[in-house]
Each structure stands twice: as C-alpha cells, then as structure tokens.
Amino acid sequence: GENVEQHPSTLSVQEGDSAVIKCTYSDSASNYFPWYKQELGKRPQLIIDIRSNVGEKKDQRIAVTLNKTAKHFSLHITETQPEDSAVYFCAPSRMRGYQKVTFGTGTKLQVIP
Amino acid sequence: NAGVTQTPKFRILKIGQSMTLQCTQDMNHNYMYWYRQDPGMGLKLIYYSVGAGITDKGEVPNGYNVSRSTTEDFPLRLELAAPSQTSVYFCASTTPGSYTGELFFGEGSRLTVL
Numbered sequence: 174g175e176n177v178e179q180h181p182s183t184l185s186v187q188e189g190d191s192a193v194i195k196c197t198y199s200d201s202a203s204n205y206f207p208w209y210k211q212e213l214g215k216r217p218q219l220i221i222d223i224r225s226n227v228g229e230k231k232d233q234r235i236a237v238t239l240n241k242t243a244k245h246f247s248l249h250i251t252e253t254q255p256e257d258s259a260v261y262f263c264a265p266s267r268m269r270g271y272q273k274v275t276f277g278t279g280t281k282l283q284v285i286p
Numbered sequence: 287n288a289g290v291t292q293t294p295k296f297r298i299l300k301i302g303q304s305m306t307l308q309c310t311q312d313m314n315h316n317y318m319y320w321y322r323q324d325p326g327m328g329l330k331l332i333y334y335s336v337g338a339g340i341t342d343k344g345e346v347p348n349g350y351n352v353s354r355s356t357t358e359d360f361p362l363r364l365e366l367a368a369p370s371q372t373s374v375y376f377c378a379s380t381t382p383g384s385y386t387g388e389l390f391f392g393e394g395s396r397l398t399v400l
Contacts, residue, residue: 207387207389209389216391216392216394217329217376218391219388222388262329264389266387267387268387272317272334272336272380273334273342274319274331274334274380274387274389275345276328276329276331277328278328279327
C-alpha cells in the first residue's frame with residue numbers, strides 16, 4: 174500500500190441510501206485489496222476483499238470495485254442499515270513478499286434511521 | 287483456535303514506567319503486527335515481523351521495542367512510558383501466500399499513561 178488515502182473521512186446517509194468510500198494507494202505492486210469494519214470499542218474485522226485479477230466482487234449489500242490502473246478501489250454499501258454505522262478502513266498490500274501493511278485513514282459512516 | 291490473544295486488556299501506567307504488551311496467536315501465522323489507534327483516529331503501524339528472529343519498524347516505532355523468538359509470540363515493550371503513548375494497541379497476524387491476506391486482530395490493549 175505505502176501511501177494510502179481514504180475519502181471521505183466522514184459520511185452520513187439516510188437509512189436505505191447507498192454509501193461509497195474510496196481508497197487510493199501508491200504501491201503499484203499491491204495485489205490484495207481488503208476493507209475492514211470497526212465498530213465502536215471493537216477490533217477491526219474483514220468484511221470484503223478483492224485480488225488484483227478481479228475487477229469487482231459483491232457479497233449481498235456490500236461490493237468492492239478495483240481500478241488497478243488508477244490505483245484506487247472502492248467500497249459500496251447499498252440499502253444501508255443502522256448496523257452499518259462504523260469506521261471503515263482499507264489496507265492494500267502485497268500477498269507475497271514485502272508485507273508492511275499500512276491502513277487508510279478511515280471513514281466514519283453514520284446511517285441515520 | 288483462540289486466534290490472536292492480547293494481554294492485558296487494560297493498563298494504567300505512570301510516566302517513566304515500562305511494561306510489555308503480550309500477543310500470541312495459535313494459527314501458525316508467519317507475519318505479525320503491532321498497531322496503535324489513538325481516540326477517533328486510524329491504525330498506525332508500530333513494528334512488524336515476518337518470522338521468528340525477524341522484525342522491522344513501521345510508521346511510529348519510537349519509544350517501543352519488539353522481539354520475535356517464536357512463531358506464536360510477538361511482545362511489544364514500552365520503555366519509559368509517556369502520555370503520548372496513551373492509546374489502544376492492536377496485535378494482528380496473517381500468513382503469506384494464503385488465499386487471502388486477511389489480518390486477524392486481537393481484541394486490543396487499552397493503555398493509559400498518567
């Protein structure tokens with residue numbers, strides 16, 4: 174990942190709306206692109222990931238899309254629910270070899286009922 | 287499997303004291319990490335290790351030391367604690383070449399330095 178940035182830093186949406194969080198990275202050798210969710214007072218946990226040979230992956234209401242050329246990937250949450258409220262982190266890395274895993278700055282998502 | 291276990295969960299230190307945060311994993315993971323998370327902030331990498339006997343600095347290593355004598359254990363040592371080290375510390379592990387590079391986290395150790 175090396176230099177990793179996330180946008181936006183905070184996001185408020187109405188319940189049922191969609192949310193999109195973008196992660197940009199500088200290490201062109203990154204080939205593993207995960208998103209972690211951290212609820213208040215808890216540890217970060219993986220919610221979805223994608224490898225560089227795939228452009229998009231979906232798991233129910235969440236999806237991740239990858240643009241390796243532009244070096245960014247995004248988390249998409251549809252039909253948001255109050256339990257989606259949390260901080261989300263990206264952490265692009267290489268699956269082999271060099272393994273200094275740097276996290277993005279985080280996005281605090283608030284879903285308003 | 288217990289996964290990644292951290293101890294203690296909470297600790298209060300006085301300025302200048304030293305302590306060790308313990309981290310052990312039972313998943314036979316080669317790679318282990320220490321992160322700190324200040325209130326309302328992101329995860330900053332302190333140190334990491336790619337195997338027994340091998341450690342390297344992360345983004346914020348000053349004031350900390352680590353060792354990795356076994357695959358399972360990766361303790362983090364704080365020398366001469368300072369208020370700036372008040373934070374939540376997370377240990378994590380993964381294994382190279384697996385289907386995913388998912389990091390497995392411990393529950394965290396909340397440290398307050400007064």
